[in-house]
Amino acid sequence: MYHHFVVGKDDQLLLVCLDIFIAGAQTTSSTLDFLFLVMILYPDIQKKVHYSIDNAFQKNESISYQDRQRVSFIEAVILEVERYYAVVPINGPRRVLRDTELEGYHIPKDTTVLISLHSVHFDKDYWKDPEVFRPERFLDNEGNIHNKERVLTFGLGHRRCLGEILAKHAIFLIFVEVMRKYTISLWPGTKQPTGIPVPGITITPEIYRAQFTPR
Numbered sequence: 199m200y201h202h203f204v205v206g207k208d209d210q211l212l213l214v215c216l217d218i219f220i221a222g223a224q225t226t227s228s229t230l231d232f233l234f235l236v237m238i239l240y241p242d243i244q245k246k247v248h249y250s251i252d253n254a255f256q257k258n259e260s261i262s263y264q265d266r267q268r269v270s271f272i273e274a275v276i277l278e279v280e281r282y283y284a285v286v287p288i289n290g291p292r293r294v295l296r297d298t299e300l301e302g303y304h305i306p307k308d309t310t311v312l313i314s315l316h317s318v319h320f321d322k323d324y325w326k327d328p329e330v331f332r333p334e335r336f337l338d339n340e341g342n343i344h345n346k347e348r349v350l351t352f353g354l355g356h357r358r359c360l361g362e363i364l365a366k367h368a369i370f371l372i373f374v375e376v377m378r379k380y381t382i383s384l385w386p387g388t389k390q391p392t393g394i395p396v397p398g399i400t401i402t403p404e405i406y407r408a409q410f411t412p413r
């Protein structure tokens with residue numbers, strides 16, 4: 199069908215821009231949304247986030263992405279959100295290039311496969327307690343980041359997300375700047391969120407109302 203759809207250079211540019219907006223906007227904003235939700239669900243983690251920022255930066259110091267090494271706990275929280283709430287839970291499709299045996303399964307050439315990133319992120323054998331939200335799993339004894347190789351939120355291989363670096367910068371900087379200035383709590387009188395995501399091609403948090411109180 200697509201071979202009938204001939205587009206000029208301008209249209210092509212417009213379509214590429216659209217692809218980038220579609221792939222980049224919802225994914226990045228949902229990740230931030232999950233991060234703020236987690237601050238409400240786990241007040242102790244929020245306290246550690248505040249402590250980590252206050253300890254690392256002067257009040258009006260400008261912060262860049264390179265400064266993330268100074269706040270490993272924040273990086274660990276972001277990694278744990280990326281693991282726990284993989285916004286693209288099922289990745290793909292990929293075409294199998296040759297007949298393949300995998301863990302006792304025969305996958306014939308040309309089969310279309312989808313990859314469950316969610317399953318990788320909740321593999322009990324690897325993570326031990328995947329259903330627990332625990333940023334510390336990404337911190338070693340010296341407080342440095344480790345163990346992040348199995349977080350595949352941005353996919354894997356040649357077609358992995360091309361916006362990963364942009365998304366990581368945006369998520370880190372927006373999260374740190376907001377947390378630096380505000381304490382987040384549930385809007386009084388509203389229902390406590392469950393933390394269970396709304397399913398879809400990309401997952402999103404349930405609707406919740408938050409109160410941002412200047413610190």
Ligand code: HEM
Binds near residue numbers: 355362365
């Ligand atoms: C938290 C934010 C994001 C997440 C979780 C995410 C996740 C993903 C995933 C899982 C894929 C599929 C990779 C694969 O097939 O192996 C993908 C592809 C893609 N992403 Fe992202 N993405 C994010 C942000 C962005 C941003 C900010 C942009 C653009 C500026 C972007 C542009 C794209 C594009 C164009 C593709 C298709 C790449 C290809 O097929 O070659 N993404 N993304």
